[in-house]
Amino acid sequence: MKTTILNASPRKNWNTAELLKSAQKGAESVGSETEYIDLYDLNFAGCRSCLLCKRKDGQRNHCFWKDDLSPVIDRIYESDALIVGAPIYFGNPTSQFFALMERLIFVALSYDDYSSYFDGKINVGVVLTMNAPKNLYDQLYAEKFDALLKPFSFLKGSIKILPVCDTLQVKDYSKFNMGGFNEAHKKEVRETQFPKDLDAAFRLGIELLKL
Ligand SMILES: Cc1cc2nc3c(=O)[nH]c(=O)nc-3n(C[C@H](O)[C@H](O)[C@H](O)COP(=O)(O)O)c2cc1C
Structure with a gap:
C-alpha cells in the first residue's frame, strides 16, 4: 500500500502541515508506505497545454513537462x-x-470521449483549513468545494473532504494588525477542537486505505 501526501500550504509546520502529518501517521499505522511532499518546495506551475499527453503515440496518465511536479x-x-x-x-x-x-x-x-484513461483506483482525501468557522463553511463553502473537487473523480476512488475551521493563524495575535479576530476564541478552538481535527486526519489516513 502506498499513500502520497501533499502539502499545498506554504507553511511547513502549521495547521495544514500538522493535520497532514497526522494523516500520514494514520496511513502508516495500517502498514502503508508514505511519501510526504511540501509542494511549495517544488518548482512548478499549472498545465502548460503542451498537449503531449494527448498525442496518439503518447504515454497515458503521465505529464511530459520537465519540472519538479511531473x-x-x-x-x-x-x-x-x-x-x-x-x-x-x-x-x-x-x-x-x-x-x-x-x-x-x-x-x-480523454479528449475522445471525456472519460478517464486511468484504470486503477486512488482514494483521495482533501484537508482544507480556514479561518471560517464551521457554520460559515457549511453555508458558504461546503457545496462549492464539493463541486470544485469533482475532477478528482478521474482517479476513480472515493473523495473525502476534511474541513478544519477557525484555525489559529498566528501564535500571538497581539503582534499583528489582526483586530478582526478574537484571540481568546481562536486559542480555545486550537485547544479544544484542533486535537479532534488531528484525530479526524489520522482516521482519514486509515480510512482511505480501506475504501
Ligand atoms: C492570502 C490569504 C487568504 C486567506 N483567505 C481566507 C479565506 O478566504 N477564507 C478563510 O476562511 N480563511 C482565509 N485565510 C486563512 C487561512 O486559510 C487559514 O489561516 C489557514 O488555516 C492557514 O493554513 P496554514 O496554517 O497551514 O498556513 C487566508 C489566509 C491567507 C494568507
Missing part, C-alpha cells in the same frame, strides 16, 4: 491513496493546489 504525478498514479492539504485563500484552496489538480487530472482526461 515525477510526483507519476508517483501519485502508483499510489493507493492521495491526501492533499490546502489552506483556503480568498474562498478557494491555494494556487499550488489548483496547479497540482490541473496537471494531475488533465493527463487522465
